[in-house]
Amino acid sequence: MKIKDKNYKDFSNRRPYNDVPCKDGEELVPFVVNWEMVKHFGMNQDNLETWNFRGKKVLVAFTPVKESGKDDAMKIFNKQVHDLLNQYANQSEDLSLDKMLDDMADEDGKGKDPTGTASLEDTVFLGMVIKELIAEVCKKNSKYGRILELIAEDYDRGEILAELNLGKSQGYEDIKRAQALIKELFFK
Structure with missing residues (x-):
């Protein structure tokens, strides 16, 4: 993609649609x-x-x-x-x-x-819904929120367990509960 000028792809002077500031990275x-x-x-x-x-x-x-x-x-x-x-x-x-x-x-x-x-709009829209649901889970349980963030970033179960230093049995149960919580919030 040809960059027309330094502002062509730099939107740091804008504000997010929901006023939630960008995280590091x-x-x-x-x-x-x-x-x-x-x-x-x-x-x-x-x-x-x-x-x-x-x-x-x-x-x-x-x-x-x-x-x-x-x-x-x-x-x-x-x-x-x-x-x-x-x-x-x-x-x-x-x-x-x-x-x-x-x-x-x-x-x-x-x-x-x-x-x-359009299908593309639906995809972006769905991503926004998921992001908001994960934020709601974070408010209720930060560990479950972090698990869901990692799932959204395409981490597999083993990588999630390693990232959060969870044992296998408890870790798999936490992943299952995090997924159940977001599902419950989604259907509310």
């Missing part, structure tokens, strides 16, 4: 949001920005990611923007709501739901 990256996501997650609207791409406005928020994952996160963001801009590429500016609804109901499959979320 994390950096902020942008992601595309819509107002439904903003309301659902109670995002701080003061931390959002509207960026213009090819004359189209795109609502952007920022979230922390590990420094090692920043390039991948930027690729995801660029894909989100690309998909969003292409969503309307074949539509005229004066397309009516009635016409869009008729096209959506048409059986030829060419109509698009402008309120639908």
Whole structure:
């Protein structure tokens, strides 16, 4: 990826969507949001920005990611923007709501739901939900929270036991309980 200037990939002067500061080894990256996501997650609207791409406005928020994952996160963001801009590429500016609804109901499959979320947005959205759930678990039990953070970072059970200096029997039980707690919070 060609870097246009030093600010092209440096978002340290921005604030995360939820006002939770970056931890050591994390950096902020942008992601595309819509107002439904903003309301659902109670995002701080003061931390959002509207960026213009090819004359189209795109609502952007920022979230922390590990420094090692920043390039991948930027690729995801660029894909989100690309998909969003292409969503309307074949539509005229004066397309009516009635016409869009008729096209959506048409059986030829060419109509698009402008309120639908892209698969990439769903993935980012799910990541945000998981991050918030892990934070809730951390508040209730810091050890279980740390276990879930390691699981989210793709540690296997053996690596988790070694990282947290847990014995096998107790460690496996702790992992099981941490997973049960996050599942309980998710379905609340």
